[in-house]
Amino acid sequence: xxxxxxxxxxxxxxxxxxxxxxxxxxxxxxxxxxxxxxxxxxxxxxxxxxxxxxxxxxxxxxxxxxxxxxxxxxxxxxxxxxxxxxxxxxxxxxxxxxxxxxxxxxxxxxxxxxxxxxxxxxxxxxxxxxxxxxxxxxxxxxxxxxxxxxxxxxxxxxxxxxxxxxxxxxxxxxxxxxxxxxxxxxxxxxxxxxxxxxxxxxxxxxxxxxxxxxxxxxxxxxxxxxxxxxxxxxxxxxxxxxxxxxxxxxxxxxxxxxxxxxxxxxxxxxxxxxxxxxxxxxxxxxxxxxxxxxxxxxxxxxxxxxxxxxxxxxxxxxxxxxxxxxxxxxxxxxxxxxxxxxxxxxxxxxxxxxxxxxxxxxxxxxxxxxxxxxxxxxxxxx
Amino acid sequence: xxxxxxxxxxxxxxxxxxxxxxxxxxxxxxxxxxxxxxxxxxxxxxxxxxxxxxxxxxxxxxxxxxxxxxxxxxxxxxxxxxxxxxxxxxxxxxxxxxxxxxxxxxxxxxxxxxxxxxxxxxxxxxxxxxxxxxxxxxxxxxxxxxxxxxxxxxxxxxxxxxxxxxxxxxxxxxxxxxxxxxxxxxxxxxxxxxxxxxxxxxxxxxxxxxxxxxxxxxxxxxxxxxxxxxxxxxxxxxxxxxxxxxxxxxxxxxxxxxxxxxxxxxxxxxxxxxxxxxxxxxxxxxxxxxxxxxxxxxxxxxxxxxxxxxxxxxxxxxxxxx
Numbered sequence: 001x002x003x004x005x006x007x008x009x010x011x012x013x014x015x016x017x018x019x020x021x022x023x024x025x026x027x028x029x030x031x032x033x034x035x036x037x038x039x040x041x042x043x044x045x046x047x048x049x050x051x052x053x054x055x056x057x058x059x060x061x062x063x064x065x066x067x068x069x070x071x072x073x074x075x076x077x078x079x080x081x082x083x084x085x086x087x088x089x090x091x092x093x094x095x096x097x098x099x100x101x102x103x104x105x106x107x108x109x110x111x112x113x114x115x116x117x118x119x120x121x122x123x124x125x126x127x128x129x130x131x132x133x134x135x136x137x138x139x140x141x142x143x144x145x146x147x148x149x150x151x152x153x154x155x156x157x158x159x160x161x162x163x164x165x166x167x168x169x170x171x172x173x174x175x176x177x178x179x180x181x182x183x184x185x186x187x188x189x190x191x192x193x194x195x196x197x198x199x200x201x202x203x204x205x206x207x208x209x210x211x212x213x214x215x216x217x218x219x220x221x222x223x224x225x226x227x228x229x230x231x232x233x234x235x236x237x238x239x240x241x242x243x244x245x246x247x248x249x250x251x252x253x254x255x256x257x258x259x260x261x262x263x264x265x266x267x268x269x270x271x272x273x274x275x276x277x278x279x280x281x282x283x284x285x286x287x288x289x290x291x292x293x294x295x296x297x298x299x300x301x302x303x304x305x306x307x308x309x310x311x312x313x314x315x316x317x318x319x320x321x322x323x324x325x326x327x328x329x330x331x332x333x334x335x336x337x338x339x340x341x342x343x344x345x346x347x348x349x350x351x352x353x354x355x356x357x358x359x360x361x362x363x364x365x366x367x368x369x370x371x372x373x374x375x376x377x378x379x380x381x382x
Numbered sequence: 383x384x385x386x387x388x389x390x391x392x393x394x395x396x397x398x399x400x401x402x403x404x405x406x407x408x409x410x411x412x413x414x415x416x417x418x419x420x421x422x423x424x425x426x427x428x429x430x431x432x433x434x435x436x437x438x439x440x441x442x443x444x445x446x447x448x449x450x451x452x453x454x455x456x457x458x459x460x461x462x463x464x465x466x467x468x469x470x471x472x473x474x475x476x477x478x479x480x481x482x483x484x485x486x487x488x489x490x491x492x493x494x495x496x497x498x499x500x501x502x503x504x505x506x507x508x509x510x511x512x513x514x515x516x517x518x519x520x521x522x523x524x525x526x527x528x529x530x531x532x533x534x535x536x537x538x539x540x541x542x543x544x545x546x547x548x549x550x551x552x553x554x555x556x557x558x559x560x561x562x563x564x565x566x567x568x569x570x571x572x573x574x575x576x577x578x579x580x581x582x583x584x585x586x587x588x589x590x591x592x593x594x595x596x597x598x599x600x601x602x603x604x605x606x607x608x609x610x611x612x613x614x615x616x617x618x619x620x621x622x623x624x625x626x627x628x629x630x631x632x633x634x635x636x637x638x639x640x641x642x643x644x645x646x647x648x649x650x651x652x653x654x655x656x657x658x659x660x661x662x663x664x665x666x667x668x669x670x671x672x673x674x675x676x677x678x679x680x681x682x683x684x685x686x687x688x689x690x691x692x693x694x695x696x697x698x699x700x701x702x703x704x
Binding site for chain 2: 165169170201244246366371374378379381382
């Protein structure tokens with residue numbers, strides 16, 4: 001067991017410390033300081049109060065930092081189990097002025113559709129090698145397309161991923177990806193597909209990346225959206241591309257509300273799809289009453305989930321589910337595993353010490369895709 | 383006299399050149415490296431190892447030519463693949479449950495034996511029911527069912543698109559036959575065994591008995607009667623070994639296991655024991671780096687060949703096995 005005292009405590013014992021000492025401390029340790037399963041967050045500057053802001057279930061949010069006496073260095077230490085990855089920001093108060101920003105001492109930043117966050121990476125977390133472009137990997141192609149949707153009453157754009165060496169002499173499974181543009185932008189999904197197919201981890205597949213117009217309306221059990229996917233998009237793609245003509249060859253995928261869009265579309269069109277890939281799906285429900293705590297946006301979700309839980313069905317054969325253990329949705333996700341299994345569906349469920357964010361969803365892509373669409377490793381003996 | 387040499391993988395330990403020289407052949411060496419698929423023509427390294435006097439049969443290239451020029455055959459082949467995929471999916475479903483049952487019975491028998499060491503009464507009682515034998519027999523039954531259904535699919539394909547009716551296939555067969563007739567030896571490297579078997583069947587490759595053959599990895603698998611796929615270290619963890627198709631049958635009575643150390647959990651003896659018992663009519667032959675064995679005409683294995691025993695351990699053969 002490592003009994004060495006934390007760096008910040010060793011600094012405290014050397015107080016008072018001038019600016020040069022603080023400079024050297026920060027230069028030596030960086031921020032946050034990871035020591036075993038402890039993380040010390042730092043902020044340097046004038047402020048009346050400073051907090052770490054995060055969404056880790058189980059840790060206080062805001063997490064107040066304390067100033068080291070006689071300095072402008074603020075610090076707080078918290079548990080951070082091995083393998084964890086936490087997105088956070090800092091917040092300061094100066095008089096009545098509050099400000100939130102990324103940690104200026106931490107160069108690691110994650111991006112999402114709603115902005116960026118700093119990232120605290122614990123020991124044991126490694127960014128998968130397959131999320132970065134591999135010059136050896138043959139590149140698939142992204143084809144921009146669109147279709148006139150009667151269901152949605154609009155021109156709906158779609159980006160199609162065709163794997164390297166796509167040929168009509170072969171048929172491919174189809175993966176329909178909700179929040180498709182975000183998966184491409186924030187989960188590097190084209191690169192991931194190129195790499196995993198190249199490594200034989202995942203079978204060559206066609207993916208349809210579809211963006212929503214108003215996801216809070218279209219994703220929580222919305223009949224026009226489901227009709228668009230099942231009765232317009234899939235038939236159109238089957239007409240144009242060489243796709244497997246059977247449910248097991250079709251998978252719906254999405255994260256958060258996109259997971260609800262996937263599940264509710266499958267429930268509305270049972271038997272059309274063979275599998276679901278649900279990442280941190282917003283499967284909020286109540287066992288009694290209607291006070292779900294998610295706000296009005298979750299009302300249709302809860303209504304759908306409560307109805308499903310009252311009479312669960314098996315709209316697909318297989319479900320891959322992932323969820324971060326630090327996000328509030330961990331409890332509903334865990335709760336739904338036995339419900340899904342109870343219907344006879346085969347469910348694979350994985351958790352990670354991460355939150356409700358795109359890097360977590362990216363990092364689980366190999367687990368999900370290789371289970372849903374196993375690559376030809378078994379066939380290759382070099 | 384039929385001469386067949388099976389080698390270990392050649393990526394890290396190249397022995398093909400030595401093996402070829404040991405056969406003392408004089409003349410061009412034909413190669414079938416269709417398992418490399420679109421890299422089939424990247425043969426510079428292979429040519430160097432084999433001494434340069436090679437004639438490559440280019441079966442993958444020929445397959446693409448057939449698909450491009452014979453629309454009727456291409457359509458029939460696509461239908462066949464759809465049906466084969468559907469059959470494989472059902473086979474894997476049944477196989478998974480059958481093997482789970484075999485492993486569960488095996489654990490029960492083993493645990494009972496542990497609880498009653500010495501007298502073996504519990505072990506004996508459970509084993510007396512023949513539960514494990516019967517569970518493994520069920521797995522073999524699923525394998526046999528799959529093989530029979532696959533044979534039927536091939537029959538349907540042959541009916542729908544007879545290979546003899548295709549001019550382009552016939553033309554390629556003629557060329558291939560001439561190349562094989564002029565060869566002093568045949569070399570079959572590894573690659574995608576599915577692709578390799580597909581082209582061997584399409585062009586009805588028959589290797590003359592008198593033509594010496596050197597094969598490794600997927601090439602070695604394709605020479606056997608029954609091609610078994612396996613990979614315990616994929617991203618999804620251990621997967622069950624599955625029968626895939628029939629090979630050329632030149633090496634009968636052998637299930638070829640290339641890269642066994644890298645691809646099989648050899649230290650999981652109970653799991654390996656089930657595998658050996660499942661293929662008990664054949665020898666599960668390990669073909670790791672550095673392996674070089676000459677197989678007898680009847681598939682007999684020489685002394686020192688490494689095989690899986692029904693106890694789940696790897697054994698060196700102490701005498702020639704047929």
